[in-house]
Amino acid sequence: MPQFYLPGxxxxxxPTTLSAEVAHHLxxxxxxxxxxxxxFDGKGQVAQAELLLLSGKTxxxxxxxxxxxxxxxxxxxxxxxxxxxGGDKMxxxxxxxxxxxxxxxxPIQCDRSILKLTRxxxxxxxxxxxxxxEGIVQAACEQCDRTVFATLEPIQTFETYLxxxxxxxxxxxxxxxxxxxxxxxxxxxxxxxxxxxxxxEGGHSPEEEAQxxxxxxxxxxxxERVLRTETAGTVAITAVHSIWxxxxxxxxR
Numbered sequence: 001m002p003q004f005y006l007p008g009x010x011x012x013x014x015p016t017t018l019s020a021e022v023a024h025h026l027x028x029x030x031x032x033x034x035x036x037x038x039x040f041d042g043k044g045q046v047a048q049a050e051l052l053l054l055s056g057k058t059x060x061x062x063x064x065x066x067x068x069x070x071x072x073x074x075x076x077x078x079x080x081x082x083x084x085x086g087g088d089k090m091x092x093x094x095x096x097x098x099x100x101x102x103x104x105x106x107p108i109q110c111d112r113s114i115l116k117l118t119r120x121x122x123x124x125x126x127x128x129x130x131x132x133x134e135g136i137v138q139a140a141c142e143q144c145d146r147t148v149f150a151t152l153e154p155i156q157t158f159e160t161y162l163x164x165x166x167x168x169x170x171x172x173x174x175x176x177x178x179x180x181x182x183x184x185x186x187x188x189x190x191x192x193x194x195x196x197x198x199x200x201e202g203g204h205s206p207e208e209e210a211q212x213x214x215x216x217x218x219x220x221x222x223x224e225r226v227l228r229t230e231t232a233g234t235v236a237i238t239a240v241h242s243i244w245x246x247x248x249x250x251x252x253r
Contacts, residue, residue, distance in 0.1 A: 041147075074241070082107055082198050104153065107133075129155070130155065137150050169193035
């Protein structure tokens, strides 16, 4: 049975009231009073919930076996820095980034981004997009049994991201024209926090690649074929886990 997101704080001594969203999902899944199902709070806490009541737009559950379970999270943090892509591509990118284990997702506007969301006049649209993407993060965690929500950063420009994200980590910008392979860099480095920067349709501009290199990024390639922007991040994250955490990859087979 799939897990359901139930915001905390939780108490085991008394029933917990369900939100309208959770109550609706339980109806869709045809879960009956007396049945139990797993829940998580998005911060690593999990529990078993017994349905006591489902009425109107709400309901009540009794929680038991409340504990922390983060075994699907890696010891190193993967940050996907994704150039804004057009259409519904960003929805797909965020969903797959969560499924493949990204802990941080940073949507950034690049020189070649079709979607523009960083002008002052775009603030309302940007907030609506972020709220929509947060819903995708939640749904993806429910589907893939992750118990910790990926952090979705505010939409920002390429230059702003480089200036404010200065934490020590291995920083890679993916480019089909790079002469250095991502594989060689991963093999040479021990598992650690890593930033994967993916360009929008058309990739990063030469000016952006130069700025990234000046900020400590290595320009690397995923291989001989040119991948679409909505494919590259998923492939890159999977490559990281395959090389740095093969035990987790074996459990996913």
